[in-house]
Amino acid sequence: MIRYDALADLPVRDALPGLTEALDAHGTAVLVAPPGTGKTTLVPLALAGLLGDGPRRRVVVAEPRRIAARAAARRMAWLLGEKTGGCVGYTVRGERVTGRDTCVEVVTTGVLLQRLQRDQELSGVDVVVLDECHERHLDADTAAAFLWDVRETLRPELRLVAASATTDAQGWARLLGGAPVVEARGASHPVEVVWAPPVRPVRPPHGMRVDPALLSHVASVVRRALAERDGDVLCFLPGVGEITRVAGQLAGLGDVDVLRVHGRASAAVQDAVLMPGERRRVVLATSVAESSLTVPGVRTVVDSGLAREPRVDHARGLSALTTVRASQAAGRQRAGRAGREAPGAVYRCWAEAEDARLPRFPSPEIKVADLTAFALQVACWGDPEASGLALLDAPPVGAMAAARGVLAAVGAVDDVGRATERGVALARLGVHPRLGRALVDSVPFVGSDVAAEVVALLSEEAPREYGDDLAVALRRARRGGDAYAARWRSEVRRLRAVGAEVSRPPARDRSHSEDRQAGLVAALAFPERVARADGGSYLMLSGTRAEAGAGSGLSGADWISVAVADRPVGKGHARVQLGAVVDEDVARLAAGALLEVRDEVRWDGGDVVARRVERLGAVELSVRSLTDPDPGLVRDALLEGLRREGFGLLRWPAEAGVLRQRLAFLRLHLGEPWPDVSDGALHARVEEWLEPELSRARRRADLARIDAGEALARLLPWASGEAGRLDELAPERITVPSGSRIRIDYARPEQPVLAVKLQEMFGLQQSPRVAGVPLLVHLLSPAGRPAAVTADLASFWRDGYQGVRAELRGRYPKHPWPQDPAAAEPTRHTNARLRR
Structure with missing residues (x-):
């Protein structure tokens, strides 16, 4: 017998006419209904025609979790005065309770995906309700995309409802072709918010780690809630480990039972939590208790403010759950558990000021999770790139590439990403x-x-x-x-x-x-x-x-x-x-696909190392030396050595180093056709100047025998004829007024240096130039020590010379120190030699 009294207490009933009208007109709708309104239980029964004289329809309700699917089915069967397996049934992985009269079947989103892959038309189903779509589980997003595709291409009569207590309603409405948004009024029971942050700072969560100080604080807030409020307490924690620790700290509560609810709990434990207790209870739960089920007797929620979300480290190939701050949407869902049966309260274990900084919604799994299973699903659906699917968020390119790599490695997809026969078989197994x-x-x-x-x-x-x-x-x-x-x-x-x-x-x-x-x-x-x-x-x-x-x-x-x-x-x-x-x-x-045997020739430890390596991925299984390695690999290894250790590995006679400096000077001031001789440029043109010597080399010692100067000469602009002007434009030596030929130092190509004794420059009015660039003249004392530096000799003779003369004349009396150096005869000799 239908329990009309219980159905009459569900506020969502007032939204049923609007929902029916939206589905009749558009075939799709978004239902937004706060917790406790009956959207999970009353709506499917009404859509199936089980509460009146209307036509019967087959309704499939998709829930994100097994515990929610079983609980929803049992609640609907109870409302009809039946047991599950009659008009209402459920199917979760490994368990199916349905019968020939079943009109409403509650399934997990994973089961729904399996059915869609086997029967894309979803034959015999009239309405699909995607419940708790705000949680943004990957299976739910995928199922929604597939269902919209089915409706658009195969079954326009298929009706779709996206339902949630807190969601991006407009986003889902756009996804479902401009679906009307139907809102139900909330439950009549208010929920008081009590802010209960820790007295002392706690460390933020990292990976799976939660600060024990926070868990101790949560346990103390539970004790406070028991003392201040009536009824049962539902406490939200991120995982099983945290539930175990808090349960241990709540030992000895006397006449209060401490129960634990999580995805790994037995069906018997889960069922017991969903039944009224004889004594007062504290229910420690993960996010499985956020949605689609009512824990009877609960008047108070204690929220740790933490949740677990999947993350994948593509660089290391590791996938895991990580602890994060729960979203504002999750906080509203959790708080709503306290007001389902009567006025209640939620104790939030964080400061009110922090609340506005929390994310609005949970991170969509498609953005953060391993996408291998998703990539196989869309490949089997016929859209390997997922480019034609209606998704609220597009899958990240990098994550999809990594997923396709895994699928290719196991033979699930072909070269262009289409599902192979093996891939289709793997997709139907119901596991990763x-x-x-x-x-x-x-x-x-x-x-x-x-x-x-x-x-x-x-x-x-x-x-x-x-x-x-x-x-x-x-x-x-x-x-x-x-x-x-x-x-x-x-x-x-x-x-x-x-x-x-x-x-x-x-x-x-x-x-x-x-x-x-x-x-x-x-x-x-x-x-x-x-x-x-x-x-x-x-x-x-x-x-x-x-x-x-x-x-x-x-x-x-x-x-x-x-x-x-x-x-x-x-x-x-x-x-x-x-x-x-x-x-x-x-x-x-x-790992046979990762096995390879190859010759490896590389620069290692300062020389060429040649060996034959049998490698399984990054692990070396066996190694032996190569006596006759491939010359091309040797050449590459030598080039790597030159890149790592520089061209100092070659032999650089003094004139070779000077040639490189002269060329660098000409390149800086004249540009083309004079070559760039920086390390990067020389590496880029190595074939032009270091062959054939490099091709004959086999080891470090062979590099040391290559004359770098002879090799560099190949880069001179011979074709244009400019190479013949090298000594004219950048001479190694220059003749000074005394007749001496002095070497120019090109170490600083911006302005080369001419170091010459001061007396040898007497009579010269302008500083010497090469390629139009004035040399920086280092005027030396008779002992060869710097006395002055100038690029303007005329100015030095006029303003600086007298000071140098006064300082050095007494120290070097045998050398000439004329009063007017600009008019004096240059010399490289002492006064005595001059008199003779």
Whole structure:
């Protein structure tokens, strides 16, 4: 019997006429309804025609989480006075409760995607409701894009509703072709906001780490809420680890039960939370409790203000969850849990001033997550670039490129990104494409049972107490009686069934122990994370280094297969969270595509090193010296040496260095056709001036025998005839008034230097020039020490000479110091020589 009294209390009923009108007129609608209004339960029943005399329709409701899907279905069945499996059913991965009379089926978005890939028309379905679309999960965004594509091209009669309590309504309206936005009034119960920031500053979250001081503060706020308010308390925390820590700090609350709700909790625990309790309760929950379900008895919410979002490090090939500040939208959703049944309160564990600085909405997964599964979905849909899909946010180019690289490596897409037959099969397995590849390809070596068991273990994070050794965790799951083990066994059965449809016939290789078999499955999923011990850590085939934790059973192994890793705060290496001991044979088998044998000739340690290397990714398996390396590779290595260590590796007689300086001077002041002789320019034109000497060289010693001056001469402008003017424009020496030929120093090409004894320049009125540039004259004392520097001799004779004469005349009396140097005879001799 339908519970009309309960239905009458749901405020969303007032929005049903507007929603029906919008769907009749446009076929699409965006429903915005605050928490507790009944949008998840009443709306699907009304659209299916289960509450009146209207026509029956088949309605599919897509929820982001399994717990929400089961809870929504059970609530709707209760409203109809039935059990699930009648008019209302649900399907989540590994569990289906439906019947022939089912009109409303609640599914996870992942299940909906699988159905769309198998049947793009979604035959028999009249209406699809995408619930909690504000959370921006990747599966939900993808499903919305596919559904709009179906409506536009195949089934214009298919009705679509995007529903949420807090969302970018106008963005979704544009995405669904200008869909009308229908708003429902909120629940009648007000929620008081209490700001409860920590007294002392706490460290912001980093990676998976949350400051223990903040968790202690959250526990104290829960105790405060119990003392100040009536009813149950729902406390939001980012993850299972934080729930465990806060639960420990709440031990001893007396007549208060402390319950834990998260994605890994058993169905029995989840169901118990959704039923009224006999005693007062504190429910510690992750974000799974934000949406689509009501925890009865809750009058107070304590919000830590933290959430977990996926992140991917493409450089290291690591994907993980990270702790972030929860968005304003999530804060409203959480607060709404307190006002579903009566007036309530939310205690926010941050300052009111911080609230405005929080992000408005959660980060869309398409912007931050690993896109490998998404890339396979769109490839199977027929749009590998996702360019024709209606998405609120386009996938990042770099992340899509990385995803397509993974898909190509496992044979899921062809050269242009289209899904292969194998790719279509992998997409239908309901696991990440990496795990699908491991399931399919490991069966011939480990058998279908072990393959399904290990993939099931890798498809959902195992409890921390299972440890970091994959083989040990597998044995614990087999004998475990906890909620995780129960879900694991269910997933094993499902994977064994679906894997049998696409795997090759088993031909189990019994040469590997079961531990090695578990490692092989993980290695097939993550071949680039196979790692070999190297200098106290492990070097992955990807080039990333990783460390096993203290006391790990993986420590000391020569080879390991890393299934899960993260990067701890302040650490340069990754940390292995789950892995298995393997051997080189397993590494070669799993990562065969990364195996290569090549000749490597490079500049290393100051000389050419030539060797033949067998390499598995970044790991060297074997090395031997090459006695007759390829000349082209040798030449490249020598060039690398010249780039690293400079052209000083060549032989530079004194005249060679001077030639380079003279050419640099001419290039600076005259430009073309005089060559640029900087290091960069010489490297760019190495074929023109350093051949054929370079082609004959084999090692550093051969470079040292090359005369750099003779080689540089090849760059002179011989073709234009200007080369013959080198000595005219930039002579090595210049004749001074005394008749001496003095060398010009071109070390400073801006203004070369002429260092000459002062007496040899008597009578010269203008400073000497080369190529029109006045030389900087260093006038030396008779002892060869600088006495003056000038580029204007006439000015020096007039203004500076007398001071120099007064200072040096007494010190060098044997040398001439005439009163008028501009009119005196130049000389390189003493007075005595002059008298003779």
